[in-house]
Amino acid sequence: MENARDGIAGFRLTEHTWITEVGNWIDAIAPDGRRAGALLFDPRVAGLPGVRDRVVAAVLTDQRLVLGGLGGLIPVADVVAAGEQVWLLTAQAVSPTLSDLLNADAVDAGGAASVLAETAQTLLALHAAGVAHGSLHPGTVVIAADGGALLSERGLSDAIRGQASPPARDAESWAALARGLAASVRDAPGAVELFERAAATATTHGLAAARDTVLSGRGALPGGMVSRDGLAQAARGRSAFAQPPVRALPYPPEPVDEGDIVTLLRVPGRSPAPYGGPAESSAAMRFGPGVETRQDRAETTAERMWREGREEQTVRGGRAVRASRARRRRTVLAAALFAVVMAGAILAWLKLGGGGPELAVASVDVAGPRKPQGCDSAVVITGTIVTNGGTGEIQYEWRKNLDKEVVRRTLRTTADQTSYQVPLRWALKGRSTVKATATLRVLSPGPVRTDKASFTYKC
Numbered sequence: 001m002e003n004a005r006d007g008i009a010g011f012r013l014t015e016h017t018w019i020t021e022v023g024n025w026i027d028a029i030a031p032d033g034r035r036a037g038a039l040l041f042d043p044r045v046a047g048l049p050g051v052r053d054r055v056v057a058a059v060l061t062d063q064r065l066v067l068g069g070l071g072g073l074i075p076v077a078d079v080v081a082a083g084e085q086v087w088l089l090t091a092q093a094v095s096p097t098l099s100d101l102l103n104a105d106a107v108d109a110g111g112a113a114s115v116l117a118e119t120a121q122t123l124l125a126l127h128a129a130g131v132a133h134g135s136l137h138p139g140t141v142v143i144a145a146d147g148g149a150l151l152s153e154r155g156l157s158d159a160i161r162g163q164a165s166p167p168a169r170d171a172e173s174w175a176a177l178a179r180g181l182a183a184s185v186r187d188a189p190g191a192v193e194l195f196e197r198a199a200a201t202a203t204t205h206g207l208a209a210a211r212d213t214v215l216s217g218r219g220a221l222p223g224g225m226v227s228r229d230g231l232a233q234a235a236r237g238r239s240a241f242a243q244p245p246v247r248a249l250p251y252p253p254e255p256v257d258e259g260d261i262v263t264l265l266r267v268p269g270r271s272p273a274p275y276g277g278p279a280e281s282s283a284a285m286r287f288g289p290g291v292e293t294r295q296d297r298a299e300t301t302a303e304r305m306w307r308e309g310r311e312e313q314t315v316r317g318g319r320a321v322r323a324s325r326a327r328r329r330r331t332v333l334a335a336a337l338f339a340v341v342m343a344g345a346i347l348a349w350l351k352l353g354g355g356g357p358e359l360a361v362a363s364v365d366v367a368g369p370r371k372p373q374g375c376d377s378a379v380v381i382t383g384t385i386v387t388n389g390g391t392g393e394i395q396y397e398w399r400k401n402l403d404k405e406v407v408r409r410t411l412r413t414t415a416d417q418t419s420y421q422v423p424l425r426w427a428l429k430g431r432s433t434v435k436a437t438a439t440l441r442v443l444s445p446g447p448v449r450t451d452k453a454s455f456t457y458k459c
Contacts (some may be wrong), residue, residue: 008087009080009263011038016095020139021389021416022156023088027095036077037094037152038087045160046086054162055079056264058155059088063265065129072122074142074152079264086264092144094152096238099138102184106234109191110227112181113214115141116198117226118149120174120211126154127167127207134158134165135416136173138180143235147228157416169414171207175199176420178210183423186369186380190220192425193378359390359413359445366440368453375459376429383422383440383451391415395444398424401437433458 006013010031017026023041030036046052059076066075077091098115101107107115119141126133133140135157142150158165175198182195194217202210218226365384373379385394391413398407411420424438439452 008038008082009078009089011036011089013038018095020153021135021418022153022160025094027093028089030077030091034091035093037074037090037092039090039094039153041086041088043084043086047084048160050162051160052081052086052264054159055086055088055156058159059265061131062154065126065131070122070125070129072118072125072150073154074150081262081264088156090152092142092150094142096143096235097139097152098141098143098149100238101143101231101234102138102180104234104238105184106230106238107181107184108227108230109185109188109221110223110225110229111147111231111234112185112191112195113218113221113226114147114228114231115143115149116174116178116181116195116214117211119151119177120202120207120214122149122151123167123170123174124207124211127170131155132158132165132167132170133173134169136170136177137417138177141177143231145232145236147230147232147235149231161415167207171202171210172412173414173417174207174210175202178202179423180421183380183382183421186382188222189378191222192380194220196425357388357390359392359394360388361394361442361445361449362386362388362418364440364442364449364451366438366451366453368438368455370455372456372458373428375431377427377457379426379428379436379455381424381426381438381440381453383424385411385420385422385442387413387418387420389415389418392445394420394442396422396440396442399439399441400426401439402428402434428457431459 007028012029014027014029017024019025023039023045026038026040028036028038041055046055056079059079062073062076066073074094075091077089080087080089098107119136123133123136131154133151133154135153136151140151140153142152144150178195178199182192182199185191185195194214197217198210198213201213215226218224363386365386366381367384368381369379381398383396383398385396387394394411394413396409396411398409399405407424409422411422413420422440424440426436426438428436434457435454436457437452437454439450442449
C-alpha cells in the first residue's frame with residue numbers, strides 16, 4: 001500500500017486509517033511537517049442536500065470559537081472538495097483516541113480523571129457559546145502528546161443528520177463516558193466509586209457539578225491526584241504509526257494531478273483562518289497539482305458551490321470534460337476502502353430518510369477480573385453491547401449465581417454510537433471460597449443474547 005505517496009491539498013496521507021460514524025479518518029502529515037488528520041466523508045452523505053453547507057457552518061463556528069480562545073477542540077485547518085469527494089483537514093493529530101488507549105489497557109485512574117475533568121470543561125465552554133458537541137464517546141476524544149484530552153468531530157454528526165443536539169445529550173454522553181472509564185479502572189475501587197458518582201451527578205445536576213465531583217474527589221484516586229502523565233506516555237508510545245514509512249520519501253512529494261481541489265471555507269463575505277494563520281482575503285483558493293495556490297476572482301467555482309450547494313456544473317465540451325471528470329474520479333485507496341465498508345449502512349440510512357436503521361443488537365460480551373478477589377471485595381463486571389447504530393431502547397438484565405437478585409435496566413442508544421458499556425458492581429462479603437458468575441441477558445430487541453463471566457472470591 002502506497003498511501004504515503006498520496007495526498008490531498010498538500011497533506012500527505014499515511015497508512016493508518018480507521019472508520020468512524022462520520023467518515024474515514026487518516027493520519028496525515030501537514031504541509032509544514034506536523035502530524036495532522038484527514039477525514040474523508042462518504043460521497044453518498046456529502047452529496048445529500050444541505051449536508052455540505054451544514055458541515056462548513058459547523059467548522060466555521062469551531063474556528064471562531066478557537067480563535068476566541070476556546071481550548072479543548074481539535075482545530076480544523078480546512079474543508080476541501082475534490083470532485084465528488086469532501087475532505088476535512090485538521091491542524092493537529094487525531095490519534096490516538098481514548099478508545100485506542102482503552103483497548104490497549106493504557107488508561108490509569110489518574111488519567112481517566114483528567115479526561116473526565118477536561119472533557120467536561122470543554123463541553124461547558126461549548127454550551128456557554130450556544131452549541132453542543134453532539135457525538136461524545138471514546139472515539140471522539142483525542143489524547144494529545146502532553147496527555148491532554150481534545151474533542152474531535154464537534155457538530156459533524158448533527159450536520160450530517162440536519163439536527164441540533166441539546167446540551168443534555170452531551171451530559172448523558174459524558175455520564176456514559178464516566179461509567180465506561182469506571183469499568184476500565186476496576187482495580188482502583190475508590191476511582192470506580194468516584195466516576196460512578198460523577199456519572200450520576202452529570203445526569204441529575206449537570207456537567208459543572210460532575211466536573212467538581214471528580215476534582216474534589218481526587219483523594220479517592222491512587223496517589224491522591226489527577227494526572228496526565230500516564231496518558232502522555234501512552235499517547236507518545238502510540239504515535240509512531242502516524243509517521244510516513246521508514247523508506248525515504250521526497251518532501252514535498254512528487255506532484256500528483258489531484259484534479260480541481262477547492263476549499264469550501266473561504267467564501268464570499270467570510271474570513272475564517274486558514275491553516276497556519278489568519279485569513280488575508282475572502283476570495284476562494286484553488287489547489288492544483290503540486291499544491292500551488294492562487295487567488296480567484298469573483299464568481300469562482302467555490303462561490304458557485306457555496307451558492308448552489310453542489311459541485312461545479314459548468315458545461316464543457318468534448319474530450320476536455322471527459323479528462324477533467326476522470327481526474328476528479330481518482331480516489332486514494334482509503335476512499336475505496338471506506339466506500340466498500342460503509343455502502344450498506346449508508347443505503348439503509350438513506351432509505352429511512354436519514355433516521356437510521358432499526359435498532360438491532362450485534363453482540364454481547366462480558367468480562368470480569370482474572371485474579372481471585374479477596375475479602376469484602378467490590379468487583380466490577382463489564383458488559384459490552386454492540387449495536388448496528390440504530391436509535392432506541394435496549395432492555396437488559398444482570399443475574400448473579402450467588403443470590404436471586406435480578407438487576408433490570410434500560411439502555412437508550414443513539415445513532416452516533418455502536419458500542420456501550422453496561423457495568424455491574426458486585427459487592428461480596430464473608431469468609432468463603434466460591435466461584436461467582438455474572439450473566440448479562442439482552443432481552444430486547446430480540447433475539448435474546450447472553451454472555452457471562454466468572455471469578456473466584458477467596459476469603
